[in-house]
Amino acid sequence: MQDKLNEYAKLLVEVGLAVQKGQTLVIASPVECAPFARLCASAAYAVGCREVVMNWSDDMLARERYLRADDAVFDEVPEWNKHLYNDYAAQGAAYLAISAKDPEAFKGVDPKRISRSQIARYTALDPFYSAQMANELPWCIGSVPIPSWAKKVFPDVREREAVEQLWDAIFEAVRVTGDGKAVERWRAHLDTLDRHTKRLNELHFRTLHYSNSLGTDLTIELPEDHVWSAGAATNSKGQTFVPNMPTEEIFTAPLKTGVNGVVYAALPLVINGNVADRFRFVLKDGRIVETHAETGEEFLREAIAVDGNASYLGEVALVPYDSPISNQGILYYNTLFDENARCHLAFGRAYPECVRGGEKMSNDELAAHGLNISAAHDDFMIGTADLSIVGTTYGGEQVPVFTDGNFAI
Ligand code: ZN
Ligand code: ZN
Numbered sequence: 186m187q188d189k190l191n192e193y194a195k196l197l198v199e200v201g202l203a204v205q206k207g208q209t210l211v212i213a214s215p216v217e218c219a220p221f222a223r224l225c226a227s228a229a230y231a232v233g234c235r236e237v238v239m240n241w242s243d244d245m246l247a248r249e250r251y252l253r254a255d256d257a258v259f260d261e262v263p264e265w266n267k268h269l270y271n272d273y274a275a276q277g278a279a280y281l282a283i284s285a286k287d288p289e290a291f292k293g294v295d296p297k298r299i300s301r302s303q304i305a306r307y308t309a310l311d312p313f314y315s316a317q318m319a320n321e322l323p324w325c326i327g328s329v330p331i332p333s334w335a336k337k338v339f340p341d342v343r344e345r346e347a348v349e350q351l352w353d354a355i356f357e358a359v360r361v362t363g364d365g366k367a368v369e370r371w372r373a374h375l376d377t378l379d380r381h382t383k384r385l386n387e388l389h390f391r392t393l394h395y396s397n398s399l400g401t402d403l404t405i406e407l408p409e410d411h412v413w414s415a416g417a418a419t420n421s422k423g424q425t426f427v428p429n430m431p432t433e434e435i436f437t438a439p440l441k442t443g444v445n446g447v448v449y450a451a452l453p454l455v456i457n458g459n460v461a462d463r464f465r466f467v468l469k470d471g472r473i474v475e476t477h478a479e480t481g482e483e484f485l486r487e488a489i490a491v492d493g494n495a496s497y498l499g500e501v502a503l504v505p506y507d508s509p510i511s512n513q514g515i516l517y518y519n520t521l522f523d524e525n526a527r528c529h530l531a532f533g534r535a536y537p538e539c540v541r542g543g544e545k546m547s548n549d550e551l552a553a554h555g556l557n558i559s560a561a562h563d564d565f566m567i568g569t570a571d572l573s574i575v576g577t578t579y580g581g582e583q584v585p586v587f588t589d590g591n592f593a594i
Contacts, residue, residue, distance in 0.1 A: 188363040194224035201325030206233030209278035262309035270313035287333035288518035291458025296487035307560035378415040390576035399449035406443025408555035436502035438539035442471040452566040495561035500531035506590030528568030533561030
């Protein structure tokens with residue numbers, strides 16, 4: 186076990202972020218994950234990191250705050266918090282986020298307080314978020330189990346066993362076996378993703394049409410200068426990093442006003458500490474005009490109303506149904522994993538890299554290229570075993586992209 190933990194920490198630091206000699210590393214971690222965060226810090230110092238700065242969080246306290254703090258605090262971000270994020274981003278630090286959450290941590294919390302906090306942070310931490318979205322800030326999200334989350338994923342076993350099973354599942358998903366070769370396996374994996382990405386960019390589709398037996402019937406127009414990306418990103422200083430570990434997706438952005446039809450969710454979605462399930466969106470000219478859910482409809486409605494653009498889409502991502510995480514057959518209740526098991530879309534902000542030269546564009550320029558700008562960015566999973574995606578090129582040629590849930594190109 187210790188070998189696997191060390192290998193995983195090294196993988197996040199050396200492949201996830203490629204921490205440079207003399208570079209500062211900020212680690213955002215739940216307090217429950219402190220032992221693993223320490224391993225990551227140690228792996229970073231081993232490659233010459235200048236300093237590791239910890240940003241601890243605690244969902245239990247975050248919940249208490251949402252329930253009991255003075256109502257005014259949800260519209261505020263204190264100066265010290267702005268400095269923590271924006272100053273380190275400006276200094277060229279790397280940013281590691283450890284994602285481990287009780288999927289229902291915020292059950293009973295007023296969703297308005299969550300969305301108000303989201304808007305306040307988005308505004309106050311704009312230099313940090315903009316650098317992250319444009320891939321200027323090397324960032325990586327990894328994940329380790331905590332008991333409350335593990336019990337949600339494996340409800341039928343005792344807590345200790347659930348945590349062990351979730352560790353096994355995560356190690357498999359991130360290709361860590363304890364043999365010390367995870368870094369090589371990741372290099373090969375990133376090459377494979379690159380091949381499909383190149384093919385999609387060559388095909389240069391004008392639209393994609395999605396359909397399946399759930400009832401999805403959706404046409405997505407792509408910006409004319411859209412770019413498909415996957416796996417690794419490189420910033421202007423030449424530092425190559427992998428924003429999500431695991432990652433199986435190839436993604437681009439939709440044309441903000443070019444999405445029409447109905448799309449059904451294929452998996453439950455954890456949204457702001459609550460679960461939404463069996464939902465569908467109806468879209469017209471890019472905007473979500475109808476939201477129906479058997480569970481958690483109010484949380485979806487709040488999430489797509491965070492600002493005026495949260496109800497438009499910002500990401501189109503392809504993941505084969507027959508892929509390593511999907512084949513585990515585990516519902517993780519954590520988007521970092523579930524999004525890499527299924528084709529998905531996101532409502533909210535688009536990544537600048539999804540149009541040619543986008544990383545250097547202002548928000549206004551990105552919007553002029555058809556990308557959506559919003560405080561929200563939430564992936565939701567739509568891929569099924571019978572999903573069909575047909576691309577139409579600018580010449581009018583129709584090309585099957587996905588047949589029966591898997592790549593056809
Ligand atoms: Zn995604
Ligand atoms: Zn996303």
